[in-house]
Amino acid sequence: xxxxxxxxxxxxxxxxxxxxxxxxxxxxxxxxxxxxxILGQKVEFLVSFYNNEISExxxxxxxxxxxERPDGSNFTLKIRSTKLEDSAMYFCASSEFKRxxxxxxxxxxxxxxxxx
Amino acid sequence: KNxxxxxxxxxxxxxxxxxxxxxxxSVGISALHWLQQHPGGGIVSLFMLxxxxxxxxxxxxxxxxxEKHSSLxxxxxxxxxxxxxxxxxxxxxGGADGLTFGKGTHLIIQP
Numbered sequence: 001x002x003x004x005x006x007x008x009x010x011x012x013x014x015x016x017x018x019x020x021x022x023x024x025x026x027x028x029x030x031x032x033x034x035x036x037x038i039l040g041q042k043v044e045f046l047v048s049f050y051n052n053e054i055s056e057x058x059x060x061x062x063x064x065x066x067x068e069r070p071d072g073s074n075f076t077l078k079i080r081s082t083k084l085e086d087s088a089m090y091f092c093a094s095s096e097f098k099r100x101x102x103x104x105x106x107x108x109x110x111x112x113x114x115x116x
Numbered sequence: 117k118n119x120x121x122x123x124x125x126x127x128x129x130x131x132x133x134x135x136x137x138x139x140x141x142s143v144g145i146s147a148l149h150w151l152q153q154h155p156g157g158g159i160v161s162l163f164m165l166x167x168x169x170x171x172x173x174x175x176x177x178x179x180x181x182x183e184k185h186s187s188l189x190x191x192x193x194x195x196x197x198x199x200x201x202x203x204x205x206x207x208x209x210g211g212a213d214g215l216t217f218g219k220g221t222h223l224i225i226q227p
Binding site for chain 2: 031033035037041042043044045046047048055056058089091104105106107108109110112
């Protein structure tokens with residue numbers, strides 16, 4: 001069964017550094033998402049992406065964050081200047097369609113980001 | 117107040133028991149998801165519901181739109197069902213791409 005893949009599985013970085021988290025969504029999917037989960041807390045929506053542009057973003061997704069689909073397969077999340085509070089598990093997800101009733105979300109296994 | 121509430125927060129049961137996890141929400145939704153998060157952190161989609169009931173193997177999910185309530189049932193529970201079960205909703209209306217998540221129910225099935 002096709003799956004969403006994320007790399008790396010664990011990233012350690014120093015405060016103030018830039019990080020890029022990478023995702024390869026399922027190939028025929030059109031909608032892409034980033035979510036994050038701070039340790040011990042619930043999962044939170046960051047951003048959705050469709051047709052090479054941001055469709056929706058949450059309050060968390062400030063100017064420090066950006067997303068890109070640099071080629072036909074990768075979908076990246078960049079954090080420009082990491083803060084301690086950016087430490088979390090970041091999940092990429094994709095879906096074939098936007099409307100739920102025909103299109104479940106497929107999640108990657110996540111990238112655990114640790115900012116020191 | 118959280119828009120999605122789950123109960124119980126923690127549940128420990130014996131192998132073979134029938135398990136029920138509840139989810140209540142306070143907003144209008146277009147769909148509700150049940151997700152499973154394994155100890156390693158990965159998230160798997162179990163069900164997506166907009167009405168009625170769905171069944172997959174030993175798992176059953178129901179939703180009552182009028183009461184804004186959904187349940188996830190596990191029949192003949194097994195230790196491998198131990199995980200965090202998360203309810204998430206997609207709200208109606210514009211700007212509703214992202215799911216809104218509950219805090220999850222931590223389930224432990226003892227042999």
